[in-house]
Amino acid sequence: MTVATVPPLALTMGDPSGIGLDITLDLWAARAALDLPAFVFIGDPQALTRRAQERGLDAAVTDATPETARAQFDTAIPVLPVPLAEPAVAGAPSSRNAPAIIGAIETAVHLTLAGRTAAVVTNPIAKSVLYEAGFPFPGHTEFLAELAARATGRPVLPVMLLAGPKLRSVPVTIHIPLRDVPDTLTEDLVYETALITAHDLKQRFGIAAPRLAVAGLNPHAGEGGALGKEDETIVAPAISRLKAAGVDAFGPLPADTMFHDEARAAYDVAICMYHDQALIPAKALGFDDSVNVTLGLPFIRTSPDHGTAFSLAGTGRAKPDSLLAALRLAQELAVHERSGG
Template sequence: MSNTGSTASAPDPRGAHAVPRLALTAGDPAGIGPDLLIAMARQHGHAQRVAIADPDVLEARARELGEPLRLIHFDPERPRAITPAHTLEILPVPVATPVVAGTLDPANAEHVLALLATAAAGCLDGTFEAMVTGPVHKGVINRAGIAFSGHTEWLAERAGAPMPVMLLATEGLRVALVTTHLPLRAVPDAISADRLEAVTRVLHHDLQRDFGIADPVIAVCGLNPHAGEDGVLGREEIEIITPTLDRLREAGMRLRGPLPADTAFTPRALHGVDAVLAMYHDQGLPVLKHAGFGSAINVTLGLPFIRTSVDHGTALDLAGTGRAEVGSFQAAERLAETLAARAAARRSTPRA
């Protein structure tokens, strides 16, 4: 690692608080996460970027890609400054075993989770305003004997958040999920009135607070084909979904549905809608990713800190090739900056 004693750049003239400090996690070191961090470092950003990664992995990958990369040891006591081009500040987390781009190794599963734990701890103690996460591979973490269903659930447990909500967003479309990483056969049993109400409340609250939408309109999908078709194709809409939505409407929320999922994403149905709430992962996300794959963003709502992420996986076949596309990571960083600025504005606004 080079230039360990240098500062990142001159302090931003707008003042230290105008520079958000973001933790960028590398994800699985065998995937494209290191490539994405290196690609992010190519250009001057608007934040202080702190890579949570193994510096040796980043430097080796940069050499493999033929990219210049300057790493600076992160010092939280140093004045905040926008990170210049071809530079990352780094908070080192060493890998357990040597990394080969494109080849997963369960021996590094603990390293991957240590990246997340380091970033989350920094967000909780105020060192970072937000974390932007690179892609991990759930399968290799589980093969290491660690139960792991995804960032959303893991971060919520770490932060003590009772109801995390996965929201993916792209231009003109936001999709949140009632259930996340479950086998399809487990989905109906997971959709209870309590869970649906809690998820909808978190979504409504965070659309107002984080996205600045004063009175959000949320379209809610049914679970069954044709939203159950009056009970002929399933009774979840009659017994759970509709009564829950009615209670929330009485509380003042503007909710549409339950809607048949096969028409809920048509332009007419989406007109005036701020977010769609889908019942399960593959009900809503294929549409979202078709609309914006490569530029969409994953946001975890319901956490006590800001977390955004890429909308894709580790792309092992692209690791170390120079062909990884950085658009989703860039969009995730931009949204993290925006949400951090809104949070700072809320903190600085005197309460009545």
């Protein structure tokens, strides 16, 4: 399986008042120099055209389907239309456009599950804007898991992987308050998260025997129970189960010594206990080119590792590096998966 024979990627518009439109336009404008993976943009074509005009960019937009997108990609941005309720204003998000933002994600997932697109790549959303419209999910990750569960008829545990040039990291608990982490964390959750991570690193990333470094929850991994019992009663038993299942996992490790150069050389992914424990080192080591990958889904999903940056929308100052990395990784994973792993 080659790049030319894989369907195009499905790229969602994200919040059209954010920088998603900008970085999409910037990458397409430099498509030849970047050898940009072909995609079909799922969103409002008028919003894309208007943003290009506001910035003085020469970008043609054309209606498309996944089947026509690759042939159209060199001369225009292929768009599968999902109309907005009202025109998008750069930097001024509107909850009235939430149904279209959500609809673009749903369309991308349906196309990818049907094999018409190779992977889902999502531009950033503003969760607060969606919450105003009644969106019941903490974020993209949980919503994608729900869409996958509806399609497959079985529960899906989504696993967030931050993949950068220097570090891959996974938070076991994701979008919950820090005070709720100890009560949410269970041996089963640590075990299942790590098991899914090991499986997808093998099947989609081509790492034959992934090495998993597992962080402790507490400072110094609990200091033998003096600084908290969770590392002895939850994390360590989960690691024992992983080893029994044939996974190369070790820990629990003090998180403050896991992320320097020498330590990172000893593992392929860091399994962390909560959101910031995983994302702070990932963003510190690769803010502009890290990619958010959702593991455990029946389809490939990547996303730039940043938000909507409303203050930068329409200014031309937003960096497209992370979206470029997300598109390239999605294509790489799709080719690997369709080639039989």
